Amino acid sequence: MTRTRRLTNHAGDEMALATDRNTGARAWSAVSMALEGIRAAVLDRWETLVRSHVDGARELRRPILINTLPSFYSNLIQALTxxxxxxxxxxxxxxAAAHGGERARMTNFGAEQVIHEYQLFREALGEVSSAHRLALSPADWTVIERSINTAIREAVREFTSIHEDLRHKMAAALSHDMRTPLAVIANGAQLIGVADDLAQAKRLGEKIAANATRLETMVGEVLDALTTHCGERLPLHLSRFDMRELILLVQREFADRYPAALEVAAINVEGWWCRDTMRRALENLVANAIKYGDGGPIRIELSESHGNILLTVHNIGNPLSEEQRGRIFDYLRRERQVQAQAGWGIGLPFVKRAAESHGGSVAVDSSAQTGTTFLIDVPVDCRPYVDGSERAGSWEAPTAPPPAAAADVAGLHRLLE
Structure with a gap:
């Protein structure tokens, strides 16, 4: 009779990685004991195969790459007991679903790569077990094959579900962000019809042309987004410009549509930011102030201190409660008392991601006495904080050359928030 040992809570750290930690005291089968003995070799071989054969895997740090595979291995050992x-x-x-979800959120993998890495797990297990002369019976391989096939289905199901959700968000964001240039075009066309002179009509025509170009750019970004995968941060295209000039551009953009004063108190500050992203963030804050303010003046201010700029948008209106302040940057969050207002609840979350992607932050200050102020605080020179080589997911092998840069996911992230 084959001797077995008892599986207890002291059986080793690796077994604690099983998703069910309430193992109790159970007799291991001989094959389970043998598989536990080659665990490290199987996972090492799997990592080597994945980095060599799966697109996008080489640049991932090991904790992100290995993901839930140790738990899957422990669960497999239990299934063979x-x-x-x-x-x-x-x-x-x-x-397995968690594995697929993390692949969707934290890597540039596609569904094909998720499937491939599970197939490589089977290959690694076969190679290592053969090298150690571990004879797996047909019944054992049935359990292994069923485990891998089911894991593939569950991981891909979750992976595609997350990406489908991202596509819905993208469609909502597309509608949200196109409203501003569409409104300019529509209002400009109406005003041309009643323009008193050619100069005024020409000025309005230039606005229409500029915003038509913006719409064309957004459509291009949608097409880019459909061929990219999600990442953790907004990829930014940095350039050097004067932030005050961008603020004045946004002020002029809203001048024809907002009857009250849009005041600007801004110094000239040249720095490195993503122009399109900062413009969208400011437009969202101004639109939010118009929507929820009391119809009075809206004030935009810009100052510089200790290498940072502070960009604020202030309005008077109903103040935010403490609870509202804590959740106002949540995606698709809209307060009950303003449900009648048009909007998707995605503008402020985008502002938050825009600020954080620039290496800064956003905050809100609101009270009945002072009104509501949104504050964007970002470095004057954002280049050191958005360098793709410093992403937390990058993997650096001690003896290997620097990994290739991760795929550009600009189109998707510009539209997700």
């Missing part, structure tokens, strides 16, 4: 109540490595656990 007859006394353990797990039919395969995916029974009673969402670990």
């Amino acid at each position: 007859p006394a353990y109540p797990r039919d395969d490595a995916t029974s009673h656990t969402t670990a």
Whole structure:
């Protein structure tokens, strides 16, 4: 009779990685004991294969790449233990779905890469078990194959679900961001019809042409977004410009549509930012102030201190409660008392991501006495804070050359917030 040992809470750190930690005391099968002995070799071989054969895997740091595979391996060992109540490595656990979700959120993988890495797990397990002369029975391989196939389905299902959700957000953002240039075009066309002189009509025509170009750019970004994957930050295209000039541009943009004063108190500050992203962020703040203010003046201010700029948009109106201030940057969050207002609840979350992607932050200050002020605080020179080589997901092998830059995901992120 094959001797077995008891699986207890002291069986080793690796077994604690199983998704079910309430292991109790169960007899391991001989094959389970053997698989535990080659665990490190299998996972190392899998990592080597994935980095060599899966597009986008080479630049990932090991914690991101390895993901939930140790738990999957532990669950597989349990499934190959007859006394353990797990039919395969995916029974009673969402670990495979979590793996697919993390691949969608934290990598540039596509569904094909998710499938491929599970197939490579089978290959690694076969190679290492053969090298160690571990004889797996047909029944064992049935459990292994069922585990891998089910894990693929669950991981890809979650992966595609997240990307489908991102596409819905993208469609909402597209509608949201196109409203400003469309409104300028529509209002400009109406005003041309009643213009008193050629100079005024020419000025309005130039505005229409400029905003038509913006719409064309947005459509291009949508097409880019459909072929890219999600990432953690907004990729930025940095250039040097004067922030005050951008503020005055936005002021002129809203002048024909907002009857009250849009005041500007801004110094000239040249720095490195993403012009399109900062413009969208400022437009969202001004539009928000118009929508929820009391119809009075809106004030935009710009100052510089200790290498940072502070860009603020202030309006008078109903103040935000403490609870509202804590959740106002949540995606698709709109307060009940303003549900009648048109909007998708995505403008302020974009402002937050824009500021954070520039290496800064956004805050809100609101009270009945002072009104509501949104504050964007970002470095004057954002280049050191948005360098793609410093992304947390980048992997650097000690003896290998620097990894290739991650794929550009600008189109998607500009439209997600």
